[in-house]
Amino acid sequence: MGRPWEKLLALARGCGCAGQWVAGSAPPVEGPALRRPWARAVRRWLLQPPKPPYRRVCQVGEPALRAVAAPVDPAWLAGPEAQALVARLVHVMRAHGAVGLSAPQLGLPLQVIAVEFPERLLASYPPAVRQARRMAPSPLRVFVNPRVRVLDASLDSFPEGCLSVAGFVASVPRCRAVQIEGLNENGESVVWQASGWLARIIQHEMDHLQGCLFIDKMDSKTFTNVRWMEVND
Known part of the structure; x- marks a missing residue:
């Protein structure tokens, strides 16, 4: 990915975040060794491993x-590396039809998130679901160094998934309304008050900046493989 990303990696590593186990959390679980076909191994050796921010979404285990994501120097936002990161974040989010994505999900633990809930995606839900989950559309919004304040602490529990825990959903309780503030991709201060489904999306992405996944907050009895019917058919 070239030299531009080296500054981003250095920024993340400067706070002890990139590719390191977080003290106080559970140690990483070792899985089976990755075995590659000979041709693929040679290709990897020649091209070198990819570096974050990746062009794909990291899976749990990364x-x-x-x-805990590192804050971003506001002055850095004017540079090409920041704009490239935001562009990649938005591209990957849209490519997967997602409504939110965080920089840690691309392997870069920095405080940057993107949220978008387009009309076409909203229309894909049945009217009863849209009403029950209080869904509303939202244009693309990017937040750097975001902070969240709860406006309504009442909890709603609905099914939730994550691109980084692909293939699974579970019910997760979330506050009904929040306010998020931070900088946009141009370094301008922005504030957004959101409720219902949009508030849920914000809380989900903010959790990523703290090293938290929806499986940490889910009702474990509702944890479901979305393909369970297909497997059993």
């Missing part, structure tokens, strides 16, 4: 997903 250390960056369990790290």
